[in-house]
Amino acid sequence: MSGVGIGQRPQNRRQKAVKFLWIGIWLAYLSAPVGDLLHGGHSDGVVVLGWIGLVAFVAWYLALIFRTGRGETEGVVLGSLAVLATQSTVLAFTLGREWLVLFVYVAICSGAALPFRLARWSIPAVSVLLTGVACAVPGGTTFLAGLLFPAILGGFSMTGVRELxxxxxxxxxxxxxxAQLAANEERLRLARDLHDLLGHSLSLITLKSELAGRMLPDHPDKAAQQVADIEQVSRQALVDVREAVSGYRRPRLSAELAGAKVALTAAGITAELPAEPDLTGVPEPSETALAWALREAVTNVVRHSGARRCTVELLRRQTLDGPVLELSVEDDGSGDQGGGPGNGLAGLTERLAKEGGTLEAGGARHGFRLTARVPAARAGSRDAAPADVGSPS
Known part of the structure; x- marks a missing residue:
């Protein structure tokens, strides 16, 4: 079931019901006024008027809470709070000390519906009004200590929630x-690079096509040579475009680390990730393979593990086969990564093997662990010293 997150207004009936239930829980504190109406010994007419007043108060309170943040002017909100305060005062004076609890709801409304610059004055004002009415109502001072602190604390707590x-x-x-600006910038860069990449080739193709057309009637052999040149230029242009597009789609490890932190944090998982890695001397294909491994591992953690913590380590090690870059992703979840090795891990194994790397994945002591290793130096270069590339921060 989808709930209503902080900062999100209810968009459908289910979310509205969730918000109503959450707000409705706090209406349980109205048990004192309800008990007074049921067992307070009031006459039938007073009981009827009391029920009408209580229902009107709750309806006004809920309307104000639900409408908060939808463009109401401060004057409208202050007027609504004044109505609630007036209802609370009249009901407390006419029906007794049990009705003083209504002032707590007025203070909470003040914190929830007003900006802090106004709430910091309205909440103390409601508390002062509560104190005055409690002193005037018979036996009200015995309730004052139990209501004044919740009114002040609840009101100012709601100002914090509102700011959050x-x-x-x-x-x-x-x-x-x-994200939109980044996408626009990427489009502009792609358009600029493609223009620079293809501008010369397309211009050359156009010129040679015109030249071949002029040569064709009198010099067909020379025209054929121009056509052959056109074919060669177009093939090279196609290769350049493929390389350019492939380069744009190639993930970078630093970007994937940043994306992993965002994804894990959004899923409510505590993330321990290395700082900006030093990838000096690491071949680009090896970095790309590890970036894919990190993306797949974090996706599995978010989707399947049910973990509360995820640790990512990136180390440079020296082996008999030369220096390797090792990426490990470990979580404290159930160890379930989607029901066994699926297409993601199988494809990742093939991708790492293509670059001379390996993949290990399986249950760990407290959850699931994925370890990917790739060569940290180009073929034939074995002089890299072992060192930590990064450690969780």
């Missing part, structure tokens, strides 16, 4: 903007 929601919304909007 506002900050979360701003961060999500900023992340979406950054």
């Amino acid at each position: 929601i506002r900050t979360t919304i701003e961060l999500r909007e900023a992340r979406a903007t950054v």
